[in-house]
Amino acid sequence: MYIGRAPSTSANLGSGFDVVAVAHDAYFAEAYVSVGSGCGVHVKFKGFDPGPDNTVVRAFDKLFAYLGVCRGVEVEVVNKIPIARGLGSSGASAVAALSAFVREAGLEVDPRVVVEAAGHGEAAAAGSPHFDNAAGAALGGAVVITSLSPLDLVRFSPRLTFVVGVPEVPPMPNKTKAMREVLPKSVEFLTYVRQISRVAALVAGLAKSDPGLVARGMQDEVVEAARAPLVPGYGRARKYALEAGALAVALSGAGPSVIALVDDKNADAVKDAVLRAYAEEGLKAEAKVASIAEGALGQA
Structure with a gap:
């Protein structure tokens, strides 16, 4: 079993709507992931449960489609980021789970693929994909989305x-x-x-x-x-x-x-x-x- 841990994020920072986010250590989401036989994802949430159609399940579906694989995955999400407070809780839970999965499964995955999968998973909470929170949670520091199609970004490490x-x-x-x-x-x-x-x-x-x-x-x-x-x-x-x-x-x-x-x-x-x-x-x-x-x- 692997544990993924993703930080809270603040997107936009005023003028940078949908393209800028920072990751900070105010809060964290954790995901405990084990990989077995079969194909499919089973997710349990400790505390707030968003229901069966959630960012984590959608993110795994997108990741499996990108990679052309399907594994049997058990996920338990312990999200200590306040829900629905503008702190990237949904994106962080998906990123924590995906990051633990790729390590547990021994896969080499471009970080942008993880960001894109988690960003598409955000549609479960936001109604449409967006990638700023997911990028911050995955890569840390400060991220700037420089292209949506194809997805690309830059990361900085400011001291703020x-x-x-x-x-x-x-x-x-x-x-x-x-x-x-x-x-x-x-x-x-x-x-x-x-x-x-x-x-x-x-x-x-x-x-x-x-x-x-x-x-x-x-x-x-x-x-x-x-x-x-x-x-x-x-x-x-x-x-x-x-x-x-x-x-x-x-x-x-x-x-x-x-x-x-x-x-x-x-x-x-x-x-x-x-x-x-x-x-x-x-x-x-x-x-x-x-x-x-x-x-x-x-x-x-």
Whole structure:
């Protein structure tokens, strides 16, 4: 039996919608995998159970199709990443399971194949494939999707510190799908130009491990502007975090979690400010200081 362990991830980071994600050590998902005879995947979830049509099963189906193989696989997922909080829990569970499987089965698999399979598995939760969270969970560091067809990406290893705030809010049915449906179908050209400059700053900042550039890229007037009004407590949490010294604040994925880029010296103050903001909103919450994490495929 092999154990796969994948970190939580925060996608988008403001302007990098669907193409940028960071892996961090706030939380982890684990998968215990054994390979036997026959063909088919049986998955058990400890804690939250998404049902028989889930990201892990779909990811295995896609991986088997890519590789032209089918094995009998038993999987137990222990996902300690808060569910439906914008922290990549579904992608991490699939990546943890696939990474353990390829090691247990003794297969040599291009990491991009694992990312693509897990990203297609995300359709079970989001309604359509997306690859940013899966790439971060698999490869760790910061990832940038550079092509969707064929899938390609680059990975960076920035030295950055974040505060991740996770409020307890009533679950939104089909949250990821719903949060995609509120996005604008078009933007004005000047808005597009401003957004491109922010994405460029974000990617350059991640490549150079430059917090100032990353902070500039975490500003967003397109996706976050559409989503923020639907996220309980976000406005106050963002305001208080910036007042406490955060360099930038954004929704983590589709929310409701927030991710604040911080200097180490301000990390605890920002964490306390985020918790105070949620408390004033009448929300229970957890906040953690987090660093960039290694991905599931980087672990021996």
